[in-house]
Amino acid sequence: MRYGFLGPESTFTHQALLQALATLPAEAAAQVEQVPFTAVATATTDLLAGEIDALMAPIENSVEGGVSGTLDVLAATDDITIVAEQIVPVTFVLAARRPTALEDLEVISSHPHAQAQVQGWLRRHLPAARVAASSSTAAAAAELAALDPEQARGRAAVCSPLAAEHFGLEVLARGIEDHEGAQTRFVLVTREGRIPARTGSDKTTMVLHLPHNRSGALLETLEMFSANGVNLSRIESRPIGDFLGRYSFSIDVEGHIEDRRVAAAMRALHRICPVVHYLGSYPRIDGGRPELREEFADDSYDQAHAWIERLTEMVDPVRSGA
Template sequence: MPSGTSETRDEHRDAAERGRPRYAYLGPAGTFTEAALRQIASPDGAVFLPQVDVVSAIEAVRTGAADHAVVAIESSVEGSVTAVLDTLATGDPLVLQGEMIVPVSFVLAARPGTGLSAVRRVAAHPHAWAQCRRWLLQNLPDGVHVPATSNTAPAAAMATGERELGFDAALVPPPAVEAYGLVPLADDVADNHHAVTRFVLVGRPGPVPPRTGADKTTLVVHLPSNQAGALLEMLEQFAARGVNLSRIESRPLGDSLGRYSFSIDVEGHVDDERVAEALMGLHRVCPHVRFLGSYPRVDTPHGDVRPGTYDADFLAARAWVQALRDGRAH
């Protein structure tokens, strides 16, 4: 009887989840990633699938275990999340379909009965530790970092009641304190109180979202050669067409030393004439260009469109060349 009851519950759960979009994210519940996910989906209308790391979240989309993934891609303090960049750069193609920004600060939390003076070992995700390094040095100068797989993994571990944890307290997101029955030892822990993390929505390739006028396009590009000037040749494809880059960084290809690909965010949409022309230029001169999507951006573009690079300018120039071919212009 109990077994049958459990099976019936599972069937009801599966039926309730059927047809709802499935989102993989870095768990367990209460992470900043979940906060980003909740900006675009509600647990009432979607299935949230917590994962142990960002690579597992992305791979869940590739295998079909999830329809989408939400992962951190860039911190205003620590820079890009290289595991995400590298996972998106290889393997079956995936695309970015949107982005979210979440303000980041932490609470130093522990089990009830633990005081700040008793804290020697602090569990924290490496990015959390880096964003609180100066605060920890000032307030816990003898504190030892115990790496965690996510910002709420230590909170979940403390909630289990296990006696031996290997740490005394943890840096966790504020909502995790109450959710996991912890006590705050220090609030608003951060070196930079304006820190934010950018998250992206990852999905399988399909129709590109319509341009909004404030868009971003993400690419992975390999240099045309290993000769002097190869990087300039690649960058000229953007500069000549008035395309502004909001982020560019090199990542090792991994097959030998000294070989790199470039992860690039450009301001604009693939439907913008200047961006499309730049992509065609890259396709002509670079051995590998991976399009990771055009999607609405959540912040303000950093650069203005340069005169002569508006859509109308490209269309007028193309019409003039066609007129030359037809003998209608000189």
């Protein structure tokens, strides 16, 4: 098995993959080859081509919200399925090739999402430094470590403590994130099309296009969830890309497609929405279970279905055809 991740080693995505592998039997985990990629889109192309068997990708950050690159890739195909999630606590350090005074730093490199999470600290402590983008926090650390001492003068990277240690960098400051306790959620994606069985503590992800570009279209769509007691844990709009003003909605709901209430909501959405991308139902990493009113339990749906079946058996085909 070959599992891809946003690399190089020691990125937060790599940490998420290591967490996922730790849940496997030791023999199975030992057989997994970890394959780094520079972009989620590139990894997804290889996943669809069969070059890798699974992909770990960031999807949501507690500070910055959805990770647009992952959301757009997931929305572009029906041929991949989310089978698991991981949550990684996010903390950052400022690291350099050698001990350096903060006032001597001129260029700070990191991933744009990481930059956004430390911008307050950077403004306070390094107001004159230029911020440069890297493909990942670990890539910023790796690129800095690869420079000779003269090239690295005045440069630093915002990265994880693991990346700083892995690439032998000197930590200049720790805990520089603006929001203590921040987290990033990652999803494990496969192309098998097999859905993990319901656990009772599950999440379902989908992408919807609105039925019409008119007032109330989003409300009409969301009412399908409300009418079936399905709680949304995330909803984000993303441009479809064909012209201005056209958006899709990436949604996480509490529950599994095997739950009658979730299935009923999805059947309704399939009727009214021109596009419904089902991306998977999978166990929640936090173990949380939704609190359901009695009318949204599976038994209530089964009883209602049986009631309608009994009534339809009473239909007189002769009279109805008269």
